[in-house]
Amino acid sequence: MNAQASDQAKARVNRILNSDAFRQAAATLAAEHDRTVEDIITLTEIPAPPFKEAERAAKWFAMAQAHGLTDMTIDAEGNVTGLRRGAGNGKLICVAAHLDTVFPEGTDVTVRRDGTKLLAPGIGDDTRSLAVLLAWLRALDAAAIQTRADILFVADVGEEGAGDLRGMRYLFTQGRYKDRITAFLTIDSPEMEQIVTGGVGSKRYRVTFHGPGGHSFGAFGVVNPMFAMADAIARLGRIKVPTTPKTTFSASVTGGGTSINAIPNAVWTEFDLRSESAAYLDNLEQDFFALLAEATAAENAARSVVNGKITYTVTPIGNRPAGQTDQTQDVVQSARAAIEAHGYRVHYDYSSTDANIPMSLGIPAIRIGSGGRGGRAHSLDEWIDVEPRESIRGMTAGLAAVLAVADMI
Amino acid sequence: MNAQASDQAKARVNRILNSDAFRQAAATLAAEHDRTVEDIITLTEIPAPPFKEAERAAKWFAMAQAHGLTDMTIDAEGNVTGLRRGAGNGKLICVAAHLDTVFPEGTDVTVRRDGTKLLAPGIGDDTRSLAVLLAWLRALDAAAIQTRADILFVADVGEEGAGDLRGMRYLFTQGRYKDRITAFLTIDSPEMEQIVTGGVGSKRYRVTFHGPGGHSFGAFGVVNPMFAMADAIARLGRIKVPTTPKTTFSASVTGGGTSINAIPNAVWTEFDLRSESAAYLDNLEQDFFALLAEATAAENAARSVVNGKITYTVTPIGNRPAGQTDQTQDVVQSARAAIEAHGYRVHYDYSSTDANIPMSLGIPAIRIGSGGRGGRAHSLDEWIDVEPRESIRGMTAGLAAVLAVADMI
Numbered sequence: 001m002n003a004q005a006s007d008q009a010k011a012r013v014n015r016i017l018n019s020d021a022f023r024q025a026a027a028t029l030a031a032e033h034d035r036t037v038e039d040i041i042t043l044t045e046i047p048a049p050p051f052k053e054a055e056r057a058a059k060w061f062a063m064a065q066a067h068g069l070t071d072m073t074i075d076a077e078g079n080v081t082g083l084r085r086g087a088g089n090g091k092l093i094c095v096a097a098h099l100d101t102v103f104p105e106g107t108d109v110t111v112r113r114d115g116t117k118l119l120a121p122g123i124g125d126d127t128r129s130l131a132v133l134l135a136w137l138r139a140l141d142a143a144a145i146q147t148r149a150d151i152l153f154v155a156d157v158g159e160e161g162a163g164d165l166r167g168m169r170y171l172f173t174q175g176r177y178k179d180r181i182t183a184f185l186t187i188d189s190p191e192m193e194q195i196v197t198g199g200v201g202s203k204r205y206r207v208t209f210h211g212p213g214g215h216s217f218g219a220f221g222v223v224n225p226m227f228a229m230a231d232a233i234a235r236l237g238r239i240k241v242p243t244t245p246k247t248t249f250s251a252s253v254t255g256g257g258t259s260i261n262a263i264p265n266a267v268w269t270e271f272d273l274r275s276e277s278a279a280y281l282d283n284l285e286q287d288f289f290a291l292l293a294e295a296t297a298a299e300n301a302a303r304s305v306v307n308g309k310i311t312y313t314v315t316p317i318g319n320r321p322a323g324q325t326d327q328t329q330d331v332v333q334s335a336r337a338a339i340e341a342h343g344y345r346v347h348y349d350y351s352s353t354d355a356n357i358p359m360s361l362g363i364p365a366i367r368i369g370s371g372g373r374g375g376r377a378h379s380l381d382e383w384i385d386v387e388p389r390e391s392i393r394g395m396t397a398g399l400a401a402v403l404a405v406a407d408m409i
Numbered sequence: 410m411n412a413q414a415s416d417q418a419k420a421r422v423n424r425i426l427n428s429d430a431f432r433q434a435a436a437t438l439a440a441e442h443d444r445t446v447e448d449i450i451t452l453t454e455i456p457a458p459p460f461k462e463a464e465r466a467a468k469w470f471a472m473a474q475a476h477g478l479t480d481m482t483i484d485a486e487g488n489v490t491g492l493r494r495g496a497g498n499g500k501l502i503c504v505a506a507h508l509d510t511v512f513p514e515g516t517d518v519t520v521r522r523d524g525t526k527l528l529a530p531g532i533g534d535d536t537r538s539l540a541v542l543l544a545w546l547r548a549l550d551a552a553a554i555q556t557r558a559d560i561l562f563v564a565d566v567g568e569e570g571a572g573d574l575r576g577m578r579y580l581f582t583q584g585r586y587k588d589r590i591t592a593f594l595t596i597d598s599p600e601m602e603q604i605v606t607g608g609v610g611s612k613r614y615r616v617t618f619h620g621p622g623g624h625s626f627g628a629f630g631v632v633n634p635m636f637a638m639a640d641a642i643a644r645l646g647r648i649k650v651p652t653t654p655k656t657t658f659s660a661s662v663t664g665g666g667t668s669i670n671a672i673p674n675a676v677w678t679e680f681d682l683r684s685e686s687a688a689y690l691d692n693l694e695q696d697f698f699a700l701l702a703e704a705t706a707a708e709n710a711a712r713s714v715v716n717g718k719i720t721y722t723v724t725p726i727g728n729r730p731a732g733q734t735d736q737t738q739d740v741v742q743s744a745r746a747a748i749e750a751h752g753y754r755v756h757y758d759y760s761s762t763d764a765n766i767p768m769s770l771g772i773p774a775i776r777i778g779s780g781g782r783g784g785r786a787h788s789l790d791e792w793i794d795v796e797p798r799e800s801i802r803g804m805t806a807g808l809a810a811v812l813a814v815a816d817m818i
Contacts, residue, residue, distance in 0.1 A: 217683045230638070250672050259662065
């Protein structure tokens with residue numbers, strides 16, 4: 001899975017890296033690094049919980065507009081989009097970072113400093129990337145760089161958790177550019193070594209099992225939804241899934257019942273099904289639906305239904321399509337060559353990112369990093385290190401990747 | 410199971426009912442019925458949640474003391490006890506009603522009236538009985554009735570739910586009368602037709618299954634405590650239990666897990682095991698402990714334990730011993746004869762009441778009713794009807810039962 005970058009891609013990247021224009025752009029990234037750090041802090045300190053990204057979106061809109069993006073809009077889903085027009089070869093590539101964090105309203109998002117380390121919820125995933133997009137815009141303008149393709153810059157909503165990729169879904173299925181995007185890069189989290197070329201698909205369900213309930217002693221012998229649910233979970237645990245393409249399941253969260261004295265009326269579990277393969281995910285989902293029916297029927301056969309049967313309701317709580325970008329695709333080769341040229345050892349990986357949506361639609365798409373180091377994403381101790389050398393190296397590699405894909409003139 | 414009252418018991422009861430003294434006592438119950446209703450309301454409107462019976466206990470203490478009980482104390486567990494001394498045949502019988510209700514702090518316990526119906530949480534179970542004990546004391550004193558046995562009147566704590574019979578447990582295993590009580594009657598809820606001669610035993614456990622947790626996709630393949638728990642519940646559901654003695658199990662309340670993304674670190678379920686037979690309850694408990702170990706071992710064998718094994722902790726949350734009072738016992742025969750003499754059709758039943766504790770210790774014990782009609786116990790719409798004829802009939806029958814057991818002179 002670790003194909004080398006093609007000679008063609010390496011050549012294209014070398015031409016870019018050796019150009020005066022790119023050198024000037026890289027110098028701008030370095031010279032304005034303090035400003036980029038300020039932008040990271042400014043954006044991080046505007047809370048952006050799932051479904052509540054509007055304030056941060058408005059701020060990013062204003063910042064990007066000041067940097068000369070045209071046709072700027074906030075679409076119906078809440079994504080901020082702006083164009084940097086190319087010379088016009090008809091192609092349009094999209095470069096995105098997500099506005100939302102996993103953190104709920106009320107989370108303290110004040111940035112704490114510890115030397116070159118900055119700590120705050122969401123600072124690496126994915127707020128740093130929002131500021132890096134702005135830094136790239138400034139660098140491109142300072143160097144007067146032109147590309148053949150139009151570049152659509154996007155600060156999107158709904159990447160995390162219950163957001164369920166709603167921003168990307170809108171962009172690729174309803175937005176004004178939906179049929180024009182020919183390649184997609186999401187800049188997500190600091191790590192430069194990992195290029196995500198596979199989108200792990202997931203289907204998530206809350207399943208509630210209902211029954212007549214009753215007194216635990218007096219009504220003993222009637223169906224109990226806890227037994228149906230337990231049987232369903234146990235059956236799920238016995239399913240055999242392949243390691244390649246990696247396919248997984250989890251019974252993750254559960255609850256229900258009201259009193260130790262009572263056969264419960266309702267109990268529920270939340271299930272997470274995932275696969276690197278859309279086909280395997282569909283198979284797993286079918287098996288899952290079948291075992292829900294089997295477990296429920298088994299309980300209705302095992303105990304009395306005189307007061308009513310066990311039934312169940314399935315509520316979808318997440319649906320991220322699986323997808324894959326072939327490693328021979330230009331977007332993969334260009335990004336790899338650009339990043340390796342900056343001294344990183346690249347590996348390909350599967351993950352669940354905004355790139356899942358274009359991948360699932362057959363549009364070449366990858367995730368690359370925003371540079372610097374970081375850790376503890378999704379925790380209150382999330383941090384990034386903005387030590388300039390490493391931070392600038394990553395940003396420069398990423399810009400080279402974008403310019404290789406956008407066909408710098 | 411519906412043996413008739415013995416001729417001997419009938420004769421003893423007839424002697425009591427035909428005595429001038431008992432007629433006078435019965436007349437006092439009737440004459441003072443309004444005062445008894447007032448006492449019911451006064452006591453009901455003092456909240457007595459589990460473990461918070463102290464205020465109601467203090468009130469009942471004061472009321473009973475005014476009625477001439479001697480040696481009144483509130484013991485270390487919170488039970489109010491007072492003696493009505495007999496002529497001294499060395500016997501001591503105990504007549505109890507419980508102070509506590511199932512309702513939590515903050516529940517509105519204001520009594521509403523609807524004709525002769527009184528509505529309030531806990532009014533029938535078991536506050537009416539507390540007032541009936543006081544009415545009996547007044548009637549006994551008004552008629553100057555003497556008994557051979559001492560009668561220990563008790564307003565006890567901890568009958569409901571998590572109280573776990575703590576009041577009775579203390580009285581019979583640590584209290585000052587612990588080795589002297591030769592017969593026990595709990596006056597619990599209005600219904601006169603039912604005499605409880607069997608104590609349903611219960612053992613209740615919260616079982617928490619622990620595991621290493623991990624990302625639902627990244628750590629897939631490691632043990633998941635949800636699978637161990639589901640397997641345990643499913644195994645419980647397959648246990649065969651006898652209908653006689655009635656033996657039951659329930660998985661009643663469940664919870665755990667933190668995120669759809671995560672294999673949970675911990676999940677738990679609360680289990681309720683019951684039987685009319687102490688031996689069958691022990692057997693069921695042993696089977697239950699075995700299946701917890703089996704299900705946990707099965708999960709540790711089915712998936713990877715590289716990050717840690719599934720373990721489980723068992724927390725007892727309830728333990729009520731099973732027990733039985735033989736229907737030939739004097740306390741059963743006397744109560745039956747006294748109650749049937751007042752026109753009720755008596756049946757014997759199993760339940761879980763304060764009588765479980767003495768039953769489990771081999772002390773003859775029963776539950777009888779406090780009279781009147783009522784319903785919806787354990788609900789906010791709990792009610793009793795204090796229509797005088799029916800209310801007084803029940804109280805009179807109960808007093809006759811107590812006097813037959815205490816050997817009225």
